[in-house]
Amino acid sequence: MTNTAKTKAVFLDRDGVLNREMGDYVCRIEDFHILTYNIPALKQLQDKGYTLIVATNQGGLAKGWYTEEQLAEMHQLLRDTFKAGGVEITDIFYCPHHPNFTGDCDCRKPKPGLLLRAIEKYNIDPSLSYFIGDRERDVEAGTAAGVKGILIDSDQPISEVLGLIV
Numbered sequence: 001m002t003n004t005a006k007t008k009a010v011f012l013d014r015d016g017v018l019n020r021e022m023g024d025y026v027c028r029i030e031d032f033h034i035l036t037y038n039i040p041a042l043k044q045l046q047d048k049g050y051t052l053i054v055a056t057n058q059g060g061l062a063k064g065w066y067t068e069e070q071l072a073e074m075h076q077l078l079r080d081t082f083k084a085g086g087v088e089i090t091d092i093f094y095c096p097h098h099p100n101f102t103g104d105c106d107c108r109k110p111k112p113g114l115l116l117r118a119i120e121k122y123n124i125d126p127s128l129s130y131f132i133g134d135r136e137r138d139v140e141a142g143t144a145a146g147v148k149g150i151l152i153d154s155d156q157p158i159s160e161v162l163g164l165i166v
């Protein structure tokens with residue numbers, strides 16, 4: 001017997017959605033300010049059965065502004081902070097490329113590569129899924145992957161768009 005049941009997901013951009021938008025890449029953990037006011041809204045989405053997955057451009061890696069280790073430290077802090085509030089971040093997909101430094105890639109948003117990888121890995125049904133981001137390129141990446149994009153302002157509470165998610 002095969003299990004064909006698919007997962008539904010809410011994809012989340014990182015900067016400006018889960019941590020404070022700082023105007024450019026966050027290079028230091030001291031500048032990584034997690035928006036803990038979003039914990040109740042994320043908990044609600046999780047309770048509705050959505051898997052929570054982060055998809056973020058991290059071109060600062062290609063530029064050498066920070067290392068994979070520093071990034072991993074920030075992401076561990078993100079996961080631990082949300083976990084303490086009862087919210088499980090299932091995975092964090094990031095694009096380490098930048099066209100000026102590493103050439104083109106298929107994962108830097110607005111390309112859908114990060115979402116497509118997550119969809120494949122977690123058997124996600126894109127038609128049941130959403131992407132919350134604060135840039136038009138997030139919505140474009142979502143659309144290209146068959147996921148409904150929800151555009152918010154940077155650092156806007158996710159609770160304000162919960163009504164858009166069935």
Ligand SMILES: [Zn+2]
Binds near residue numbers: 095096
């Ligand atoms: Zn990439």
